[in-house]
Amino acid sequence: MASVAAGYLPILLFLAVALILSCAFVFLPMAVSRLTGAHKPYPEKLSEYECGFPAFEDSRSQFDVRFYLVAILFIIFDLEAAFLFPWAVSLMGTGWAAWCAMMIFLGELVLGYVYAWKKGALEWE
Template sequence: MVDLSQYVPILLFLFVAVGLSSLFVFLPMGVARLTGAHKPDVEKLSEYECGFPAFEDSRGQFDVRFYLVAILFIIFDLEAAFLFPWAVSLEEIGWTGWFTMMIFLGELALGLVYAWKKGALDWE
């Protein structure tokens, strides 16, 4: 017979996590229902941040180039995140680490040239 008593703490943790997350989700919904916050009227639906109605639908689609620029930003931001620890530990990792980072930077430079040539950085 297999002893399953070692899984009791995990199950207890799981039940507590599901209970708390359910409480955090459903308690505000219940309080809103009881206090009347769910009943929309003209005043509740009015614009309160900018003071005037929106010019167009807020669910409009973005241009694909916006996402391309965002992805490129994330890639080069991560490059900066890799460069700092590399620079701090360069004395310890030696020439092997230096050449490895130069290969990494070369690949990123090739990617940037490719994106530039494809027009991913051009904005009209």
């Protein structure tokens, strides 16, 4: 029974170190800023700000959907860029079939970019 519990000791140590470090990274900067005098709150600094409009208005008010459109486009193009890195690293060992598949993928990416550009999704008024 003791040997089974001893097998979990590295996991418990890892969890303890992770908990201590995460608490240090969260609470230590707050304590240092309070002690060094960097903590000077004022109403504008403490106000919440999300999606380009104040959070203290009516919750049923309408707002522009372009905020979501920009976020979705960023996520799409960012994920496609993330797919390019592993492919570029292993390019020498993949062969022509993988190269052709990536060129098709990049062609679809360019088509999506041109479509978003023509629809005006990348313009901000």
